[in-house]
Amino acid sequence: MEPGAVRPGVAGPGAVGPGVAKPGLAKPGVAKPAGAEPGIAKPGGVEPGVAQSGSARDIEDAPVVELRDVSVRFGRARRTVRALQDVSLTVAPGETVGLVGESGSGKSTAARVALGLVAPASGAVSLFGADLGRVRGRRRRALLSGVGVVLQDPVASLDARMSVGECVAEPLRVHRRGMSAAERRARVAEVLELVRLPAELAGRGPRELSGGQRQRVSLARALVLRPRLLVADEPTSALDVSVQRTVLDVIAELQRDLGFACLFVSHDLAVVQQFAQRVVVLRDGRVEEHGPTMTTLLRPRTEYTRRLVAAVPVPDPVVQRRRRGERRASLTAGGTEATA
Numbered sequence: 316m317e318p319g320a321v322r323p324g325v326a327g328p329g330a331v332g333p334g335v336a337k338p339g340l341a342k343p344g345v346a347k348p349a350g351a352e353p354g355i356a357k358p359g360g361v362e363p364g365v366a367q368s369g370s371a372r373d374i375e376d377a378p379v380v381e382l383r384d385v386s387v388r389f390g391r392a393r394r395t396v397r398a399l400q401d402v403s404l405t406v407a408p409g410e411t412v413g414l415v416g417e418s419g420s421g422k423s424t425a426a427r428v429a430l431g432l433v434a435p436a437s438g439a440v441s442l443f444g445a446d447l448g449r450v451r452g453r454r455r456r457a458l459l460s461g462v463g464v465v466l467q468d469p470v471a472s473l474d475a476r477m478s479v480g481e482c483v484a485e486p487l488r489v490h491r492r493g494m495s496a497a498e499r500r501a502r503v504a505e506v507l508e509l510v511r512l513p514a515e516l517a518g519r520g521p522r523e524l525s526g527g528q529r530q531r532v533s534l535a536r537a538l539v540l541r542p543r544l545l546v547a548d549e550p551t552s553a554l555d556v557s558v559q560r561t562v563l564d565v566i567a568e569l570q571r572d573l574g575f576a577c578l579f580v581s582h583d584l585a586v587v588q589q590f591a592q593r594v595v596v597l598r599d600g601r602v603e604e605h606g607p608t609m610t611t612l613l614r615p616r617t618e619y620t621r622r623l624v625a626a627v628p629v630p631d632p633v634v635q636r637r638r639r640g641e642r643r644a645s646l647t648a649g650g651t652e653a654t655a
């Protein structure tokens with residue numbers, strides 16, 4: 316873990332600093348695009364403070380997270396990697412935004428910026444209406460505690476020296492100091508049940524669990540503080556296909572019931588298609604295109620997105636029909652597929 320990094324799930328919700336806009340939870344599953352265009356922040360969109368002084372409706376519609384013209388560089392001089400360049404995106408209360416792109420396109424970096432783990436070289440990040448670059452100390456911790464995190468590798472994100480119960484309870488110990496041990500145990504049992512794990516697992520070590528169970532423990536830990544935003548970075552790509560479905564179903568069901576927003580990073584466009592109301596496509600650290608998920612994936616505007624869509628088997632009859640049509644068209648136009 317890098318210096319200053321939070322252990323996934325320790326950032327959880329809870330008290331928000333004074334003056335921070337409190338976007339109400341949208342009706343579960345209802346997307347509320349915040350910017351003029353879906354997925355992308357309006358230039359000069361919600362400024363920190365504006366949401367606070369606006370009408371109740373402005374506050375409710377304020378994005379839970381907003382990246383505005385964010386650029387990130389790693390390394391120095393000739394070794395500089397431009398991981399993100401002028402990236403803008405928003406996630407509205409209760410909505411899921413899928414972040415897709417080729418490997419190295421900057422998806423995880425954008426997620427880490429939203430989590431306050433990577434500071435942009437330029438641009439601004441606001442979380443729950445507050446400028447993350449300007450808040451420090453207790454207020455920053457309180458803001459970040461509104462975000463739950465699930466990463467690709469549940470083995471790395473759960474401390475093997477702790478029991479499952481301790482792993483899930485840790486964010487409560489950090490952020491809910493007034494809670495008694497009995498209250499913590501009750502909340503842990505409750506959240507394990509939410510992710511469909513038996514309460515008895517609380518006494519076991521993470522290593523005694525299957526990959527799918529471990530990822531559900533990560534999810535329980537991420538949700539234990541009732542976050543308003545879940546950042547899920549490839550949450551199922553390390554799991555067997557059979558287990559992926561269960562974990563995704565649990566996330567979807569909980570999102571419907573609890574109403575948190577989700578920034579969902581995935582290279583699996585089939586999953587994003589099912590999950591996200593809007594999608595942002597990254598290419599070499601820049602936003603290639605963005606829009607409502609179905610429109611963007613079914614009618615990509617750029618060749619890059621078309622290639623991304625074509626690269627994954629999408630079990631969607633509409634997409635499959637379209638692909639068959641394209642193949643037929645290329646054959647009639649003298650394509651070589653027939654002889655391959």
Ligand SMILES: Nc1ncnc2c1ncn2[C@@H]1O[C@H](COP(=O)(O)OP(=O)(O)OP(=O)(O)O)[C@@H](O)[C@H]1O
Nearest residue numbers: 389390396398416417418419420421422423424425
């Ligand atoms: N800590 C770091 N130090 C140096 N370079 C980094 C660091 N983190 C990311 N990068 C570089 O930034 C670019 C974007 O990386 P990032 O991990 O965000 O891409 P990604 O789209 O999430 O890729 P993947 O799908 O393979 O996880 C890549 O060129 C990567 O090598």
